[in-house]
Amino acid sequence: MVPIATYGYCLWYFDGARNKGAMNQLKQMQRKAALWITGAFRTSPTGGHEALAGLIPVHLMLKKLATCTVYHIATLLDTHPLHSMMGKRLLKRAEPHTCSAALMTPIMQGKVKSTVMEVDEHVHTLTESFKPFVPKARPGDWLLDRYADHLHFNERDPTQDRRPYLDELITIARADPLTVLAAADGSVPQSNQYQATSAAIIYKGHRKLERTCYVSGRVTAPDAELNAIACAVRLAVKQANCQHIMVFTDSMGLAHRAVDPSIHSGQAFSLSVCRTLQEWFEADDLCHITFVYVPSALRWDIHGEAHKYVTELKVRVGCRKTDNSIDALCSQAAHSVLDSWSSTFQDPTYRGSEFLELQQPDGWPIQPSYLNGGPWLSYFGHSITEFARVCQCITGHAPIGVYYRRFKINKPHGCTCRAALQSCQHVLFCCRDRYSVHYPRFLRDIASFLRHNPMAFGFNQDPSGVGSLLQVGLFLLLGDLW
Incomplete structure (x- = not known):
């Protein structure tokens, strides 16, 4: 779907372009796709369930595609029609068009905003040359x-x-x-x-x-x-x-x-x-x-x-211009958008105020990624039912007290252990009844989860490891409280 949805994006996506309408349509499309993949509630925060589904935000995806497009201009034939629109450095053997950047004055080049101008400005960082018809x-x-x-x-x-x-x-x-x-x-x-x-x-x-x-x-x-x-x-x-x-x-x-x-x-x-x-x-x-x-x-x-x-051999990058391959620059663009995504993901208003922070087995917090479906989908994606319940639990949009209170649903907000508010953190780590009330319903799903995930996320707080198995079951099957 991505090539279809982003077809011709270079015509309307560039620095200074007015593309709010097109971006909103793409964001709505991706939100529906993320809800379909995760099985989360429609009220779930967009940033949270996009991360769970391994879908990079639309504006970052377009930024990465646009950056890679700039460098792939260098792979075109010297007489390709696109070269006729570029500046003098990229004109090569093509005849300049009447609207070519090569014929613009410096003042006019500073005023014009388009993909052509961005290519002329950034493609010089690529030092690799190509021969299309060798x-x-x-x-x-x-x-x-x-x-x-x-x-x-x-x-x-x-x-x-x-x-x-x-x-x-x-x-x-x-x-x-x-x-x-x-x-x-x-x-x-x-x-x-x-x-x-x-x-x-x-x-x-x-x-x-x-x-x-x-x-x-x-x-x-x-x-x-x-x-x-x-x-x-x-x-x-x-x-x-x-x-x-x-x-x-x-x-x-x-x-x-x-x-x-x-x-x-x-x-x-x-x-x-x-x-x-x-x-x-x-x-x-x-x-x-x-x-x-x-x-x-x-x-x-x-x-x-x-x-x-x-x-x-260890040689530092000096002051002289260093060779950059096209794959290295595209990889740098991908890492840049991943860093931006991780930075934005730290904001509770983006990912959701009730988003459950998990850790990898090495203790580092899990960061969103679109590689291999993302860290959450790659672990829990073997079962549609389990993954939907995991997403409901992680986002806090599950049939529990904190959700009822936020959306003013006429159901009890407290827990069976007489706690004032039933939240994901409370059920997983604090509830006194998690073994006697919640756990018996989840025995079958715990066994299924452990069979597919022998090295699960390190969100447990029980050093013995016994309590963590019960917490995994609660984590997966909060949906059964509905």
């Missing part, structure tokens, strides 16, 4: 099309004990004088102060021929790994008496991408690999290359050496 990307001219029998991928086998297999494989390869071994690995430090690094190590038999490690800029882990694979291939084909190259990597997806010349983040590295291997294959028909999967956790042999080597 000859090697034409159908039938791909490296995989022309030299399929020269390229091999030793894929991951979940049923196989990988270490003994790799030990036997490298022993055979080292005994072959025409085989060159190459290990490639990339690393992205957790701190934004450091740049990503890539490394490659070349062996022949037991003799180390070359090794190199260098910075890749501000890129994602796949970009750094792809850079390392490209470097390993370029170094390996230069070795004398080489007819077989074995590249050891911990990502087979990037091994396939390394020979894919189409448009993607790191296309320049893929084109370099395709060009290098094509020349190598044409020089000798017996040449072939094998990409071998090595689990990163094994720290195995030469790949473990490459991993240690690449993590030793």
Whole structure:
């Protein structure tokens, strides 16, 4: 539904646009979708049940899409009609339109508000270049099309004990004088102060021929790994008496991408690999290359050496302009909207004043996310009934006293234990009757919940763990009090 609902959003969503009517329609649509997913009451706060359903707020979703659109302009052909509307830096080989930003005066550019002006202002942060119609990307001219029998991928086998297999494989390869071994690995430090690094190590038999490690800029882990694979291939084909190259990597997806010349983040590295291997294959028909999967956790042999080597290099981001890949900038935009969502979620007026704060097993409070359906839906989504009751309990819009009082429903506000007000916190942690009155109704659902969620959220306050099981049952089945 998202592509349909946001079709043509670039025409009306930009800084300074009057789009209140369109935004309200999208918000109403998303609210209905969130209520349908969660099964929550219609009176539930929009911010709370959007988070429970794993639906990012509409304005943040559009902000992320608009930011990514700015960077994807760089992937268009040089003569694409959109370039004719851009400024001088993005005009390329297109003829400027009469309303092009390239023909506007600086004063006029400051007054005009549109998506075109935002692209011209922000796209310069992307340093990566693309070739949409490179000859090697034409159908039938791909490296995989022309030299399929020269390229091999030793894929991951979940049923196989990988270490003994790799030990036997490298022993055979080292005994072959025409085989060159190459290990490639990339690393992205957790701190934004450091740049990503890539490394490659070349062996022949037991003799180390070359090794190199260098910075890749501000890129994602796949970009750094792809850079390392490209470097390993370029170094390996230069070795004398080489007819077989074995590249050891911990990502087979990037091994396939390394020979894919189409448009993607790191296309320049893929084109370099395709060009290098094509020349190598044409020089000798017996040449072939094998990409071998090595689990990163094994720290195995030469790949473990490459991993240690690449993590030793720490280079801070300096004052000079740092390379940024398109995936890195899009990932940065996604993290930015997630941070904004988490910040807004702390406001009780947004998520709901009765929203029940839960913790992850490591003790950190749960933050909203749209990845994998969000943290709540990924845990409780196995059962529609249980998830609906969970949402009613977390939002405080459940058939209990605090809900009756707020919406002036003619039903008792107190609890069976004679407490003045029956709230979610009271039923879960304070009620004296939670074992004698509430718990017997929930035995079956506790067993169902524990069967699907052996590692539940850490909202329990009972260190022994026994009381927490009862609290989980109360937490799930508050709907049965209706």
